[in-house]
Amino acid sequence: MIEVHNIQKAFDGNQVLKGITCTFASGQCNLVLGGSGTGKSVLLQCIVGLMKPDIGSITFDGTTFTNNKVQIRQEIRRKIGMLFQGSALFDSMTVFENTEFPLKMLTPDMSREERRDRVEFCLKRVGLENAGNKMPSEISGGMKKRVGIARAIAPNCTYLFCDEPNSGLDPATSIKIDELIYEITHEYNITTVVITHDMNSVVEIGDHIIFMHKGLKLWDGTKDEILGAKVPELREFIFSSSLVRAAKKVDDATEGGLEALASEPLSEV
Ligand SMILES: Nc1ncnc2c1ncn2[C@@H]1O[C@H](COP(=O)(O)OP(=O)(O)OP(=O)(O)O)[C@@H](O)[C@H]1O
Structure with missing residues (x-):
C-alpha cells in the first residue's frame, strides 16, 4: 500500500499540487484521472522520488520515503517498476x-x-x-x-507506475494493454498506479480511481461508482470523454438511460 499525505508542490509560485492525500492499495489498479495540466505527472514524479515535494509525506508499506535515509529510499526505489509514456526502450x-x-x-x-x-x-x-x-x-x-x-x-517489482499507458495506441490495442496491466497487478499482488485521462481505462481496470482537478483531489471511488459521482468537474470530464459521447449516441437510439444521466444539469447535482 502507498500512502500519500498532503503533498504540495509549486514551481516559481505556481502551486501545482495543493495538498493531495490518497491511498493506493496493494493488488489493485489505482488510476489517477484528470485533464491536462492538473498535476498528475508531477504527483507521480513526487511519489517515485524523481521530484521532491515541498510539503507532505509518502509511505510505501509503512516505510516513509520522503526525507528518509538515502539507503532506505534506494531500497524502495528498487521495488518500483515504471512503464513510461513513450515506452522509453533503448x-x-x-x-x-x-x-x-x-x-x-x-x-x-x-x-x-x-x-x-x-x-x-x-x-x-x-x-x-x-x-x-x-x-x-x-x-x-x-x-x-x-x-x-x-x-x-x-x-x-512491488509497485508499478504507468504513465499514460494508452498514449499513441489504437483503441483495440489500448484495451489489450489495459487488460495486461490489470491481470499482472492481480496475479502478482502489485500496487499499480496508472496515470490516465482515458475513460476506457476507467471502466476497464479502475479498481480505485482518484480524480484530480487543478492540483486538488476532488473525488475518489471505484469504476462502479464513477458514473454516479456528484462532483461537477468530474461529471464534466466524464461526459466530454469520447467513450461516453459514443455510448450516449448508442443510448439515444436505445433506452435513454445514459442520456438522462448525462443531461442532468451540472448546477443541480
Ligand atoms: N519541472 C517543472 N517546472 C515548472 N513547471 C512544471 C514542471 N513540471 C510540471 N510543471 C507544471 O505543472 C503543471 C502540471 O503539469 P503535469 O505534467 O503534472 O500535468 P498533467 O496532469 O500530467 O497533464 P498531462 O495529462 O497533459 O500530461 C503544468 O502547468 C506544468 O507546466
Missing part, C-alpha cells in the same frame, strides 16, 4: 536486452542463466516469447508497451 538493444537491463542494474548477484530464465518468463507473460531478438524499430507501439511492462516487472 533503440540499440534487442527486446531481450531491454528486458534484461534492470536485472543487470538491480540484481548483480543473479547469474546469466537466472537472468535469461527471468527475461524469458517475463517476455512470455506479456505475449512476446518469440520477439526477444527483435529491435525496438521492428515492433509495433503495442509491442513496445508490452516490452516496457516486461522490463518493469522483471525485477519482481
